[in-house]
Amino acid sequence: MPFSVPPYRLSQAIRDKCKRLHVFVQAFTLPSCWYPHRIRILAPHPVRNKCGNAVRIKTPKTGSAVPTLADVARHANVSTATVSRCLNSPDQVVGETRKRVLKAVQDLGYAPNFSARALAAKRTKTIGAVIPTMDNSIFARGIQAFQEELGRHGFTLLIASSAYREDLEEEQIRTLAARGADALLLIGYHRNRAVYDMLTARNLPVLVAWAYHADAPQMSIGFDNVTAMAGLARLAIGKGHRRLGFISAPGATNDRARDRVAGVRRAMREAGLRDTDLSLVETQYGIETGEAAFREIMTSATPPTVVLCGNDVLAVGALRAAKEMGLRVPQDVSITGFDDIELAMLAEPPLTTVHVPHREMGRRAAGMLVQILTGQGRPDNVELKTDIRIRQTLGPPPPER
Known part of the structure; x- marks a missing residue:
C-alpha cells in the first residue's frame, strides 16, 4: 500500500506494521528473489526475523554500470553538450577537445543509446541506400563519398544491393522504411508506382541519383x-x-x-x-x-x-x-x-x-538529404555534367573490302 508521506515521518505504529509485513514476506520467499526498492524505503531500520537476526534485502546485480554521456563529460572535463556535439558533428569541436572526448569514450567504453535518441528526436539519424550491385565500382565511388559526407553531419548509412531485381529492390526499400530510415537514396527512376506511393504516405524523403530528367517529380541528382x-x-x-x-x-x-x-x-x-x-x-x-x-x-x-x-x-x-x-x-x-x-x-x-563525376554526385547527394532533414527546405534538382575521355580505342572505320 503506497503512502503519501515520506517513511521517516510515519508513526512508529505504522513503521512496525510495515516491518512485520516485510518479515512475513521474507519467511515465504526464496533467498535468491529480488525485493522491490519500495520495501527498502518502508523499512528504513534493519529488519530482523523471528530469531532476532538481521535480514539482508537483496538487490539486482547489474555488474559494472553502463557509462553515460555524463560520465564521458566528467572524464573529459567538458559539458555534456560538448560530448554530444563531438559525437554528432565532430567538425564543430576543436581538435584538442575532440581528442579528449574521444579518448574518454574509448576509456569508458561508451556507446550512444541510439534507440533512446531516436525516440526522443523522432529521428534515427540513419539514411538508407539501395544500389543495383556492389560489383561495379561506379557505385562504390559514389557511395563512399555519400557516406563520408553523411558522417560529417552525424548520419549513418545502411546499404542494400538489389542485384538489378525489381522485386528485391522493392522489398529492401520497404524494409529500410520499416526500420526507421530518415531518408532513402535510390538509383534511377524506374520502379513500381506503389513504392513511390508508400514512401509518400510515410512522408519519407527520397533522392534519385545517377539519373536526371528535368520534368521528373522526384528529387534527383545525376546526369542526362x-x-x-x-x-x-x-x-x-x-x-x-x-x-x-x-x-x-x-x-x-x-x-x-x-x-x-x-x-x-x-x-x-x-x-x-x-x-x-x-x-x-x-x-x-x-x-x-x-x-x-x-x-x-x-x-x-x-x-x-x-x-x-x-x-x-x-x-x-x-x-x-x-x-x-x-x-x-x-x-x-x-x-x-x-x-x-x-x-x-x-x-x-x-x-x-x-x-x-561519381564522387561529386555522392557528396552532393548527401548534402541534399541533410538539407531537407534539417529543415532547410527541399533542394533543387541537380544536373551534373559528363565529358568524353578520348583514349585509344576509338578511331575511323577500316577501309571497305
Whole structure:
C-alpha cells in the first residue's frame, strides 16, 4: 500500500506494521528473489526475523554500470553538450577537445543509446541506400563519398544491393522504411508506382541519383543519360562510322540503360542513319557477358565498325573478345565504354569512355538529404555534367573490302 508521506515521518505504529509485513514476506520467499526498492524505503531500520537476526534485502546485480554521456563529460572535463556535439558533428569541436572526448569514450567504453535518441528526436539519424550491385565500382565511388559526407553531419548509412531485381529492390526499400530510415537514396527512376506511393504516405524523403530528367517529380541528382551517350555516338559517327553496335544492360527495368540506347538512336537520326544500322544486344553487366555479346554482334552478316558499350565493364569484355578473335582495336573495330572507372585506364588499349563525376554526385547527394532533414527546405534538382575521355580505342572505320 503506497503512502503519501515520506517513511521517516510515519508513526512508529505504522513503521512496525510495515516491518512485520516485510518479515512475513521474507519467511515465504526464496533467498535468491529480488525485493522491490519500495520495501527498502518502508523499512528504513534493519529488519530482523523471528530469531532476532538481521535480514539482508537483496538487490539486482547489474555488474559494472553502463557509462553515460555524463560520465564521458566528467572524464573529459567538458559539458555534456560538448560530448554530444563531438559525437554528432565532430567538425564543430576543436581538435584538442575532440581528442579528449574521444579518448574518454574509448576509456569508458561508451556507446550512444541510439534507440533512446531516436525516440526522443523522432529521428534515427540513419539514411538508407539501395544500389543495383556492389560489383561495379561506379557505385562504390559514389557511395563512399555519400557516406563520408553523411558522417560529417552525424548520419549513418545502411546499404542494400538489389542485384538489378525489381522485386528485391522493392522489398529492401520497404524494409529500410520499416526500420526507421530518415531518408532513402535510390538509383534511377524506374520502379513500381506503389513504392513511390508508400514512401509518400510515410512522408519519407527520397533522392534519385545517377539519373536526371528535368520534368521528373522526384528529387534527383545525376546526369542526362540520353545526352551523355548521344555525345559519344556523335563522336563515333563523326569519325565516319555508319554501322554501329551497342551492348546494353536489359532496359526493361533499368531506365539508365534505356536512356543510353535512346542517346545512340538520337545521334543516328541526326546523322540520317537508319534504325537497321544499329546492332543491339542486351546482357547483364559483366566482363564475360560483354565478351559474349561482342562475339554475337561481330559474327553477324554485317558486323559494325564500332561497338559502344553501356558501361566500362562490358567494354573490357568486348576488348578481350576482340583480341581473342584476332581483331585489332581500333584499326579493325572501335570500342567505347561509359563511366570511366579505373579499368578504363588500365585496359589495353586504354578505353575511350564517358566520364561520370561519381564522387561529386555522392557528396552532393548527401548534402541534399541533410538539407531537407534539417529543415532547410527541399533542394533543387541537380544536373551534373559528363565529358568524353578520348583514349585509344576509338578511331575511323577500316577501309571497305
